Amino acid sequence: MIRIKNLNQHYGGTQILWDLNLDIAEGSCTCIMGRNGVGKTTLLKAIMGLLPTTSGEIEFQGKALQNRSAEFRAPAGIGYVPQGREIFPLLTVEENLRLGLQARNDGLKTIPEKVYQLFPVLKEMLNRRGGDLSGGQQQQLAIGRALVTDPRVLILDEPNEGIQPNIVSQIGDVILKLNEQDGLTVILIEQKLGFARRVGKEFRLMEKGSIVAADRMENLNDQLIRQYLAV
Numbered sequence: 001m002i003r004i005k006n007l008n009q010h011y012g013g014t015q016i017l018w019d020l021n022l023d024i025a026e027g028s029c030t031c032i033m034g035r036n037g038v039g040k041t042t043l044l045k046a047i048m049g050l051l052p053t054t055s056g057e058i059e060f061q062g063k064a065l066q067n068r069s070a071e072f073r074a075p076a077g078i079g080y081v082p083q084g085r086e087i088f089p090l091l092t093v094e095e096n097l098r099l100g101l102q103a104r105n106d107g108l109k110t111i112p113e114k115v116y117q118l119f120p121v122l123k124e125m126l127n128r129r130g131g132d133l134s135g136g137q138q139q140q141l142a143i144g145r146a147l148v149t150d151p152r153v154l155i156l157d158e159p160n161e162g163i164q165p166n167i168v169s170q171i172g173d174v175i176l177k178l179n180e181q182d183g184l185t186v187i188l189i190e191q192k193l194g195f196a197r198r199v200g201k202e203f204r205l206m207e208k209g210s211i212v213a214a215d216r217m218e219n220l221n222d223q224l225i226r227q228y229l230a231v
């Protein structure tokens with residue numbers, strides 16, 4: 001579904017991604033893991049068209065993405081939950097969710113009930129300003145907004161960073177439900193091993209801007225953890 005070939009990316013004179021290759025199968029749930037600074041967020045931003053790349057190919061459903069604008073991603077079916085959530089603090093919960101409707105191709109004018117079933121707290125807080133929600137609620141809003149776009153693939157950048165454990169567990173339930181029941185393809189950056197093992201079916205390990213190991217989650221063994229994840 002997503003195929004990246006020999007992707008290179010620089011920030012100014014510093015090369016961050018080095019001949020990176022990544023294949024994501026339809027219906028999979030893949031955790032991208034690696035130590036701080038190895039380029040995980042940069043990779044997701046490159047997929048989302050938020051950063052210029054130097055060379056290489058990024059394909060989504062067989063079509064080249066690398067020369068398309070960032071605005072093309074959501075209508076094409078790529079939902080994105082950025083690091084830090086990036087909800088609009090002065091807009092209400094409902095207004096934040098409605099922004100996702102603009103990216104749909106079917107002209108739907110109402111927020112799908114499914115979003116409220118997954119995150120009941122959003123329905124309770126529809127008229128509350130985004131900025132007044134707790135961090136965990138804001139994260140649920142950011143995921144809800146991405147789901148309103150009706151994505152084929154959902155990409156999440158550290159959805160559990162700085163979030164209290166009970167909401168982490170709810171977010172895990174939602175990701176599992178979306179992937180296992182609805183067949184939604186999921187890619188997430190995840191630092192917490194327990195969460196990655198709970199929701200991920202596949203892992204990709206990054207080091208120095210490349211993917212250095214790729215396998216089923218049950219094969220993430222102690223040796224790989226020591227080599228690429230332990231600090």
Ligand SMILES: Nc1ncnc2c1ncn2[C@@H]1O[C@H](COP(=O)(O)OP(=O)(O)OP(=O)(O)O)[C@@H](O)[C@H]1O
Nearest residue numbers: 011012014016034035036037038039040041042043
């Ligand atoms: N805007 C920028 N300008 C220059 N360098 C940057 C910029 N953003 C990130 N970098 C550098 O690129 C490298 C990769 O950063 P990136 O955020 O992709 O890593 P990461 O694996 O997601 O790390 P973390 O787990 O800390 O979020 C780091 O060395 C970082 O300092």
